[in-house]
Amino acid sequence: MQPRSMRLVCLLCLLNLILSVATLAAADPAYQVKVVPDRKDAIYETGNEAKFLISVTKGNENVPNATVKFVVDDFLGSGEAAGFPAGTVTTTDQPGTVTVIGKQAGFLRCQVTFDVPEGKPIQAAAGAAFSPTKIGLSLPVPDDFDHFWAEQKKQLAAIPLEPQLTRADQPGMKDDIECFDVQVKCLGDAPVSGYLARPKNAKPKSLPAILWVHGAGVRSSSPANATQGAKHGMLSLDINAHGIPNGKPAEFYTELTEGRLKDYRAVGRDSRETSYFKGMFLRLVRAIDFLTSQPEWDGKVVAVIGHSQGGGQALVAGGIDPRVTLIASGVPAICDHSGRVTGRINGWPKLVPDGADGKPDARILEASRYVDAVNFATRCKAEAILSVGFVDAVCPPSSCYAAFNALQGPKEMINEPLMNHAAPAHIQEAFLARVLDHVKRHSTQK
Secondary structure (H helix, E strand, O other): OOOOHHHHHHHHHHHHHHHHHHHHHHHOOEEEEEEEEEEOOOOEEEOEEEEEEEEEEEEEEEEOOEEEEEEOOOOOOEHHHHOOEEEEEEEOOEEEEEEEEOOOEEEEEEEEOOOOOOOEEEEEEEEEEOOOOOOOOOOOOOOOOOHHHHHHHHHHHOOOOOOEEOOOOOOOOOOOOEEEEEEOOOOOOOOOOEEEEEEEEOOOOOEEEEEEEEOOOOOOOOHHHHHHHHHOOOOOEOOOOOOOOOOHHHHHHHHHOOOOOOHHOOOOOOOOOOOOHHHHHHHHHHHHHHHHHHEEEEEEEEEEEOHHHHHHHHHHHHHHOOOEEEEEOOOOOOOOOHHHHHHHOOOOOOOOOOOOOOEEHHHHHHHHHHHHHHHHHHHOOOOEEEEEEEEOOOOHHHHHHHHHHHHHOEEEEEEEEOOOOOOHHHHHHHEEEEHHHHHHHHHHOO
8 A cells, every 4th residue: 555545544544533432422421410309399488498409410310429518508607507408419319408497588599519520510409488478678678768859840840841753763673663762851961862663654653652761781781672562562661771872882881881880879878869770760760751741642541661780770760660560570670788797698789888997888788778779669659560680689589579579569589509500591581471461351441
């Protein structure tokens, strides 16, 4: 055989070997570690035991003799030093078990880590709720809470709407829908800034209204949300959280994020008069002013929907404005700022820092009570649907339930024992379905 031919044969053999190894590697099933509560709903009574079941699989097969590290916490302290179990469990043909007891109304979280042989460690987490509907206010609502916000709304009402609508039809939008960039005057320098979409040629008093509000961050309003509501026959307004211009290049919002809106959540937090959230909340009222001023509004339905910071805004809208008839609030932020006072974690944005003495800063704590979505929830009589993730460290489940328990109207909570901070498709679909059901029921009312 010629040397060249031999080299070709060797090369082909080497390629076949590489392909064979790659095929075997691709076929080799991956390890998975899983932790679940022993009850599907993961809800227990205070003082009772809950068990976390820990398993390791490879493909569809259980892995026996797998050692898994675990730590249990209440989102504040973890492990044995905080009075919670920590250590390792070894799997057999059955899952390993970690037993916990919830001594007070709240949540415990079990986080597990498995060191994969010749691979990176993999992790999982699950939560357990103990009498969550008994979680109350961490501090009472301030005596002058209603007076303070009534004064803010009075000042807002003195400012004329003077809305500016600029046609902003979107690519691929159906011919029976129209969309506008909307700017509406508000109290302070920042207007309501959003996209309004509605069915064309709608008759007066024929359309329910929906307001979409945003999670944390700095971005344009969403024409997609606005048009989604319009497709379902609604007067649909999506507003950004900051009253900033819409539809700008990405660099515009990056510059704001790194510039004047950097850490906006902490701006003015030592006073109720200067808190950044005061302006954000008043823009909710002004957005509803605008929606309800439209001749197409049916005079019945105002729904507000959002997740995270948007979920907190939805709670606030329901409490600050009696025109709101339904709120859909996913993993709500801006809740339970004073949670540390009663020994539980506070929600995003962790507005109240600890002072030099290790206790919550007294001045910021007092101001935070006027911008706590939980306190607005105590005034909310609208229908409500909420979601909560039992392992959510951003908007911890205790803060979400503090708000849920305070609501005054018909309400439903979607509990997700394995969910972190998220707005998955099935929850978004459930929220929209609830809005549409709400609209249908109100359309039959005279």
